[in-house]
Amino acid sequence: MRTKRLVWVWSFLALPILFYSVIRFYPTIEAFWLSLTNWDLLKPPQFIGLANYEKLFADPQFWKVFKNTFAYLVVGTPISLLLSFVIAYHLDRVRFMHGLIRGLYFLPYLTTAAAMAWVWRWFYQPAPIGVINNALGTIGIPQQPFIRSVDQALPSIMVTAIWAGLGFQIIIFMAGLRSIPNTFYEAARIDGLGEWAILRKITLPLLKPTTVFLVVFSSIGFLRIFDQVYNMTTNDPGGPLGSTKPLVLMIYQTAFSSYAMGYAAAQTVVLFTILLCVSLLQLWILREKK
Amino acid sequence: MRKATLFAGLIAGFSTLALNAAQAVEIEYWQYVFDTRVKAMDQLIENFEKANPDITVKQTTFPYADYQTRVIAAKMGGQGPDVMQLFYGWLDKFVAGGLLQPLPADAFPHDKIESDFFPIVSAMKRGDDYYGLPTAVRSLALFYNKKLFTEAGLDPANPPKTLDEFVAAAEKLTKRDASGNLIVAGSTLDMGGQDHQWWREVLVRQFGGEPYTDNDRKVAYNTEAGEKALKFYTDLQTEKKIGQVGFMDEGQAAFRAGMAGMTIDGTFRLGAFKSIEGFEWGVTELPANAEGVRSNYASYFANGISATTSGEKLEASKKFLAYISSPEAMDVWLKTVGELPARRTAAMTEGNLADPIYGPFLKGLEYARTTMFVDEAAQRQNTIDMANRILLEGQSVKDSLAQGAAAEQAIIDAAAPK
Numbered sequence A: 001m002r003t004k005r006l007v008w009v010w011s012f013l014a015l016p017i018l019f020y021s022v023i024r025f026y027p028t029i030e031a032f033w034l035s036l037t038n039w040d041l042l043k044p045p046q047f048i049g050l051a052n053y054e055k056l057f058a059d060p061q062f063w064k065v066f067k068n069t070f071a072y073l074v075v076g077t078p079i080s081l082l083l084s085f086v087i088a089y090h091l092d093r094v095r096f097m098h099g100l101i102r103g104l105y106f107l108p109y110l111t112t113a114a115a116m117a118w119v120w121r122w123f124y125q126p127a128p129i130g131v132i133n134n135a136l137g138t139i140g141i142p143q144q145p146f147i148r149s150v151d152q153a154l155p156s157i158m159v160t161a162i163w164a165g166l167g168f169q170i171i172i173f174m175a176g177l178r179s180i181p182n183t184f185y186e187a188a189r190i191d192g193l194g195e196w197a198i199l200r201k202i203t204l205p206l207l208k209p210t211t212v213f214l215v216v217f218s219s220i221g222f223l224r225i226f227d228q229v230y231n232m233t234t235n236d237p238g239g240p241l242g243s244t245k246p247l248v249l250m251i252y253q254t255a256f257s258s259y260a261m262g263y264a265a266a267q268t269v270v271l272f273t274i275l276l277c278v279s280l281l282q283l284w285i286l287r288e289k290k
Numbered sequence B: 001m002r003k004a005t006l007f008a009g010l011i012a013g014f015s016t017l018a019l020n021a022a023q024a025v026e027i028e029y030w031q032y033v034f035d036t037r038v039k040a041m042d043q044l045i046e047n048f049e050k051a052n053p054d055i056t057v058k059q060t061t062f063p064y065a066d067y068q069t070r071v072i073a074a075k076m077g078g079q080g081p082d083v084m085q086l087f088y089g090w091l092d093k094f095v096a097g098g099l100l101q102p103l104p105a106d107a108f109p110h111d112k113i114e115s116d117f118f119p120i121v122s123a124m125k126r127g128d129d130y131y132g133l134p135t136a137v138r139s140l141a142l143f144y145n146k147k148l149f150t151e152a153g154l155d156p157a158n159p160p161k162t163l164d165e166f167v168a169a170a171e172k173l174t175k176r177d178a179s180g181n182l183i184v185a186g187s188t189l190d191m192g193g194q195d196h197q198w199w200r201e202v203l204v205r206q207f208g209g210e211p212y213t214d215n216d217r218k219v220a221y222n223t224e225a226g227e228k229a230l231k232f233y234t235d236l237q238t239e240k241k242i243g244q245v246g247f248m249d250e251g252q253a254a255f256r257a258g259m260a261g262m263t264i265d266g267t268f269r270l271g272a273f274k275s276i277e278g279f280e281w282g283v284t285e286l287p288a289n290a291e292g293v294r295s296n297y298a299s300y301f302a303n304g305i306s307a308t309t310s311g312e313k314l315e316a317s318k319k320f321l322a323y324i325s326s327p328e329a330m331d332v333w334l335k336t337v338g339e340l341p342a343r344r345t346a347a348m349t350e351g352n353l354a355d356p357i358y359g360p361f362l363k364g365l366e367y368a369r370t371t372m373f374v375d376e377a378a379q380r381q382n383t384i385d386m387a388n389r390i391l392l393e394g395q396s397v398k399d400s401l402a403q404g405a406a407a408e409q410a411i412i413d414a415a416a417p418k
Helices: A002-034 A051-057 A060-091 A098-110 A113-123 A131-138 A153-178 A182-190 A195-206 A208-223 A227-232 A247-256 A261-285 B002-023 B035-051 B064-077 B088-096 B110-116 B119-124 B146-151 B163-173 B191-206 B224-238 B251-256 B267-274 B311-324 B327-336 B350-354 B358-366 B376-393 B397-415
Strands: B025-032 B055-062 B083-087 B133-138 B140-145 B182-187 B260-266 B281-284 B299-306
Touching: A002 A261, A051 A261, A060 A098, A060 A153, A060 A208, A060 A247, A060 A261, A098 A153, A113 A131, A113 A153, A113 A227, A153 A208, A153 A227, A182 A195, A195 A208, A208 A261, A227 A247, A247 A261, B025 B035, B025 B064, B025 B311, B035 B055, B035 B311, B035 B327, B055 B064, B055 B311, B083 B088, B083 B311, B088 B119, B088 B299, B110 B119, B119 B133, B119 B299, B133 B327, B140 B146, B140 B191, B140 B267, B140 B358, B146 B163, B163 B182, B163 B224, B163 B260, B191 B224, B191 B251, B191 B260, B191 B376, B224 B376, B224 B397, B251 B260, B251 B267, B260 B267, B281 B358, B299 B311, B311 B327, B350 B358, B376 B397
Parallel strands: B025 B055, B025 B083, B182 B260
Antiparallel strands: B083 B299, B133 B299, B140 B260, B140 B281
16 A cells, blocks of 8 residues: 555656756756856857856956845845835734735736836936936935936846835735734733734744745845846846846846857856855754754 | 548648649748738748749748847757848858858859949858848938927928037927926937947047958057047037937937937838827938048848758759849838848839938948947947946046947957857
């Protein structure tokens, strides 16, 4: 009986495993090999050792892109998590039009990035075309260049990315909040704990698995940011002057605009390493203390 | 009974298929998706198949963003097109990768090519061989909004002819609201559009310089002339204040919306501008400098034959390529796509030259240059950055130019065959 069930389990698992090996793991390993070659799609790849990595680490553009990518991560992840938690925490207590409000927060998550990016591009226009600058103008704040500025472009794009991902994080946080048994709260209230103490002693600790999931998920999202940036800066991808360019966009341009596949593969290996380290670090920091 | 009929039908079907296969040669043609281009090609294929009943042509299209990758990937996979369209700037890469074969000289004699086509076709020549022929070519011109011209007190029948007149007209066309915000730009400023070509092949020459030497393998614009040309361009925003980079997001969008008096763009924009309903627009040659020096930038997509095509498919491909670069095909292309014929005789007809829209573009072709890009996207980006460093970071024109020239030389050197 047991063996029969095992056979069944494995035969069901075999298909996805095979599928993943062929379309995920094999190309991943292949990318490591390609990063050591000078492949340009046309000629067969030639082994060139670590030349791609040497070139990459000596390239000032790479370090700029590296800095940008971490700016998206370090600023974007905490802000988006804090915002979504605060919204979820309060939304959880709202009964009036709860469904509608939740729907409004979730809506941006369903919209395609390209469409959103285009709308935001117009929002950020100078007055009288751009709504934001118009609004600033009426309350007497000077015009801001937003995506036409080397300093403001990255935060401007980050705002749209946070806004777009907020709905998803709110839903997950709310699910986490709902899964905390009400009896805990009741007991705490009977014992006379204040709201702040309840939040700190009960809600946050019990929400930890949700938070860990969202931290890792959102960090990977920000490290891999591409569509928001690409769509908002199509005329000058990653610009102005490379100030918004994330690593994935650099990989895309190296591979599909300059056709330097080997060099692009080296960049993906670096991205892979960063993603791996950041994820492991977060899991280690947020691990269950036994 | 029913089974028997079905069976007979199947047999009949198979035999006709087999018969057709024995008679007809099928060749495959690849180009990128662009509505009017696909339509024009459908019509050309229909005409061609009527004249050559033993050949069928199958058209396959891909989105522009994927097109190059598809062609290259297909070559690796061992099955690509027989005849393919390619941008002139991709030729080095395609030849180096063994994607194309030289055009057979029996079907395409060199002296004929050189006497019949515009001289820019030389960009398809490597060594002693031509690798492709264009159906149509594109050049730049100055588009202007006649309604805004009239409102600004300018004569819509007399658009600017020189750079000074261009700046003067732009100054009059520019409108700002009470707080100084731009409402109508005198002219669009969009390096990511066609302005980088205008700067590189036109302005640099008009200020007495040369963009490149040594077959476009040496950057030559880091001179006083180049500096003057770049200063002229960035001054349009900083000194003359006739426009703003990023205004309405893209230059062509600003013009379409009736919020820019003038814009420099190519023949390929005609289709999009034809649907403008709010105002009338006109086209004129790119402005000359004070000494009357003019220049223009021309580019084209050519058609070439795949390196792996041979035997009867090669014969069919030769016939097809000859047809799609014939005067008849060029006429179809002009009417459907709006791009200019690549043969001098087909282009420079009295009717075309007198045409208020095609005329200025055709005149531009006479003195147009073609930049031999090694990596068009990267070289364009470099020019965008050169202007942005001045406009956004306040770098001096001289320093930005020097930095840009060095960076572009590095791009060119990196692409050089080792």
